Amino acid sequence: MTELNIADPTNTSVPVLSVSGLTKKFPGVLALDDVSIEVRSGEVLAIIGENGAGKSTLIKMLAGVYKPDGGTIAINGEVQNYASPADALKAGTKVVFQEIALIPEFTVAENIFLESHLITRIGTIDWPEIRRRARDIFERAGFALDPDAKVGDLSISQQQLVEISRALAHDAKLVIMDEPTSSLTPLEVRHLFEVIERLKSLGIAIIYVSHKLEEIFEISDRCTILRDGKWISTQPTSSHTNDSLIKDMVGRSIDDLFPRSERKFGDTVVQVDGLYTHNRLDNISFNVRAGEVLGFFGLMGAGRTELAKAIVGYDPISAGSIKINGNLLSPHSTIKSKSLGLGLLSEDRKEEGLMMDANVTRNMTLSALQKFTRGGFVNAAAETKTAQSFVDRFRIKLAKLGQPIRTLSGGNQQKVLLSRWLMYGLEVIVLDEPTRGIDVGAKTEIFALIDELASQGLAVILMTSEMPELLGLSDRICVLAEGKITATFETSNVTQEEILDAAIQ
Amino acid sequence: MPATESIKQITNPIKKILTSEVGFLVLSLLALIIGISSFSEQFLSAPNAVAILHQSSLVLIVAIGMTVLLISGEVDISVGANLAFSSCVVMAVINQTDSIALGALAGIAFGTSVGFINAFVTTVLKVNSLIGTIAMMMMLKGGVFLFTREAIQNHHQLPLFPKIATGFVLGIPVPALIASIVAIIGWVIMTRTKAGRLFLATGANQKATRLSGYSPERVKFAAFLLTGALTGLAAVILASLINAGQPTAGGGFELIVIAAVLLGGTSLMGGRGTILGTIFGVLILKIVDNGIILLRLNQDYQIIFPGIVLILALYMDQKRRGTTND
Incomplete structure (x- = not known):
């Protein structure tokens, strides 16, 4: 299956999809800037890029959800002008979105013919015909589906097959898959890839959007890289290496992305023993030394965020102990953990970090307020001065300190929240997905900042689901699966495969 | 979008005043004063000004506490019932002890303990404060009749007691003086102290406040206690004003207080609001009240009007914020 029939560049037939100069503006951003791609019959084109690269904007325009501000979309050479997703479907484009849009209470066959119920002569729905046609499709595509099963009872993987069947029922010429493997087990991913091969053999053109590079290498014939809304390259996938893909995606090589200064490890600062929580964590024990970055990797639902919140006293624990420099975290509260020098940067900036309407200074000084307080009164001048020094030091982009934090970009907001703890002065910082929803440039700066903090002797506990971030920043790696630590590695001698294996068990 | 917005604000000073919270309130107040005085x-006479200040004082004292409470993300519906009960306690204790000081202390202590129970129900039992304080209101409204069937008169006829409400110091009515002091302290707390920051932070984002190493429960507890204590203080003035403890007093009082606070720009969702806004909110509502009486309109408008004003105020707030928020 890894041997791919690369689309012949000399093939002169009309491409199934040909996009030219596609542009989309949103207030303040050019989400997609003059992007042109082609996909041919029986070909898989991968589209990759970081968050915010413009992948989903592109897909939504191909699906008729957004109207382009410039450029054209042509199917089989005919320029399309979609007014709605229904038009795109009629023209032969079917998108299988990450979140599957089926009606769980209806049967498989009913869902497949949702838009085009077949009618008998007396005006009722022709159920036998619908079932027959559904079975036809399954046979053609090689799906093991029962037309009469309720969709709600199916696995995510089977629901994807129903979506693909819908595409076949509508004679789709182009199937777009948006992060199709994000909630699949490895075995289900295998099955999906077999389905994709089958679709190719039926002459269907496929756009495959993913940020999992190994999948791209396995399934795609060519790959288009987007960055900051711009087209960077389209090449046969086989001409790429892992490094060249990343380099095109982030605009610099991986070594520049993760600067690593000399780290000297001090004494053990964090000691977690036999930690249990009510619903997730199961006998978690680990140590972190001063100046060390301990990375926790895990798939969705492995317990990363639960662990982060339990360690800092935010969520209750049912057993176990947390010690900072030998001092027990007891009572189990954030007030106590803060006094021991332990704090969390939450994964959810909006819900658990920012005071959206408050200004930058207020947001930044929340944890360290006591430093500016004498006899209950806050010294606003000292507060502003300190806030300004952090703005300068971390190059936080803003017009003035008094502006509401919601007007800052995600990266700058994250720097403000990091400053909130650094201003207080921690011994241990827990970072939960510190670069989620942040553009590439700001990511690099935050990586550099984390490295700098570690080199200054801070103990860092990093929760992440991003492999490059994990490998680039951590000194040691603990892998979480279903609330347990399944493996611990030294970063210097571990491979991605070993980490993934431990995460999946 | 932010760029075009700032251009609009520079080129349109009228719009800027209208969109700034306090500016809009000042303009409304001026319009009311000009409008009513022309009829x-x-x-604009001195006795009427004194009457307005008297009327505003009771509401303002409690509204300061309510502002802090709403900013912290909670609400207290029981302040009206608390006011009535506390005023009866004040009078009863004065009758028992012959001491105005003890009576006043008892009233404030009673009001504070109601605040304590509200705080406990909300922060420890985790009952939604809207529901919890409605329940408290019901208990107080029933309870006060177990305490006294009818108004408690000033048995000892202490002449000094009514003077609290009707007296003047430096030409200012005493209740207005007390309310001003309360408002100034409230303003200092909200703008200058760490406590003020924590009230705002708790209402703006409770989870973030907890993660930053504070206890949102303690912050809310303080806000409930403050509201209860100030209600007790207002009850002392009320009892002095009518020279009695009146179990049926305070009907609809909580609505006027909350209306004034919201009119002043405090968010029902917490995290946003100013003492200055509340002062204007109270003045606007009370001047409207006064105008209705002076213009000999049907007095039922006194409760209808705040309802209309409230919807208008919240609508304006939505519009103002809608331009920047989503």
Whole structure:
């Protein structure tokens, strides 16, 4: 299956999809800037890029959800002008979105013919015909589906097959898959890839959007890289290496992305023993030394965020102990953990970090307020001065300190929240997905900042689901699966495969 | 979008005043004063000004506490019932002890303990404060009749007691003086102290406040206690004003207080609001009240009007914020 029939560049037939100069503006951003791609019959084109690269904007325009501000979309050479997703479907484009849009209470066959119920002569729905046609499709595509099963009872993987069947029922010429493997087990991913091969053999053109590079290498014939809304390259996938893909995606090589200064490890600062929580964590024990970055990797639902919140006293624990420099975290509260020098940067900036309407200074000084307080009164001048020094030091982009934090970009907001703890002065910082929803440039700066903090002797506990971030920043790696630590590695001698294996068990 | 917005604000100063919270309130207040005085000569007279200040004082004292409480993300519906009960306690204790000081202390202590129970129900039992304090209101409204069937008169006829409400110091009515002091302290707390920051932070984002190493429960507890204590203080003035403890007093009082606070720009969702806004909110509502009487309109408008004003105020707030928020 890894041997791919690369689309012949000399093939002169009309491409199934040909996009030219596609542009989309949103207030303040050019989400997609003059992007042109082609996909041919029986070909898989991968589209990759970081968050915010413009992948989903592109897909939504191909699906008729957004109207382009410039450029054209042509199917089989005919320029399309979609007014709605229904038009795109009629023209032969079917998108299988990450979140599957089926009606769980209806049967498989009913869902497949949702838009085009077949009618008998007396005006009722022709159920036998619908079932027959559904079975036809399954046979053609090689799906093991029962037309009469309720969709709600199916696995995510089977629901994807129903979506693909819908595409076949509508004679789709182009199937777009948006992060199709994000909630699949490895075995289900295998099955999906077999389905994709089958679709190719039926002459269907496929756009495959993913940020999992190994999948791209396995399934795609060519790959288009987007960055900051711009087209960077389209090449046969086989001409790429892992490094060249990343380099095109982030605009610099991986070594520049993760600067690593000399780290000297001090004494053990964090000691977690036999930690249990009510619903997730199961006998978690680990140590972190001063100046060390301990990375926790895990798939969705492995317990990363639960662990982060339990360690800092935010969520209750049912057993176990947390010690900072030998001092027990007891009572189990954030007030106590803060006094021991332990704090969390939450994964959810909006819900658990920012005071959206408050200004930058207020947001930044929340944890360290006591430093500016004498006899209950806050010294606003000292507060502003300190806030300004952090703005300068971390190059936080803003017009003035008094502006509401919601007007800052995600990266700058994250720097403000990091400053909130650094201003207080921690011994241990827990970072939960510190670069989620942040553009590439700001990511690099935050990586550099984390490295700098570690080199200054801070103990860092990093929760992440991003492999490059994990490998680039951590000194040691603990892998979480279903609330347990399944493996611990030294970063210097571990491979991605070993980490993934431990995460999946 | 932010760029075009700032251009609009520079090129349109009128819009800027209208969109700034306090500016809009000042303009409304001025419009009311000009409007009412053009129909009634009495309006700008000294006795009428004193009457307005008297009327505003009770509401303002409690509204300061309510502002802090709403900013922290909670609400207290029981302040009206608490006011009535506390005023009866004040009078009963004065009758028992012959001491105005003890009576006043007892009233404030009673009001504070109601605040304590509200705080406990909300922060420890985790009952939604809207529901919890409605329940408290019901208990107080029933309870006060177990305490006294009818108004408690000033048995000892202490002449000094009514003076609290009707007296003047430096030409200012005593209740207005007390309310001003309360408002100034409230303003200092909210703008200058760490406590003020924590009230705002708790209401703006409770989870973030907890993660930053504070206890949102303690912050809310303090806000409930403050509201209860100030209600007790207002009850002392009320009892002095009518020279009695009146179990049926305070009907609809909580609505006027909350209306004034919201009118002043405090968010029902917490995290946003100013003492200055509340002062204007109270003045606007009370001047409207006064105008209705002076213009000899049906007095039922006194409760209808705040309802209309409230919807208008919240609508304006939505619009103002809608331009920047989503």
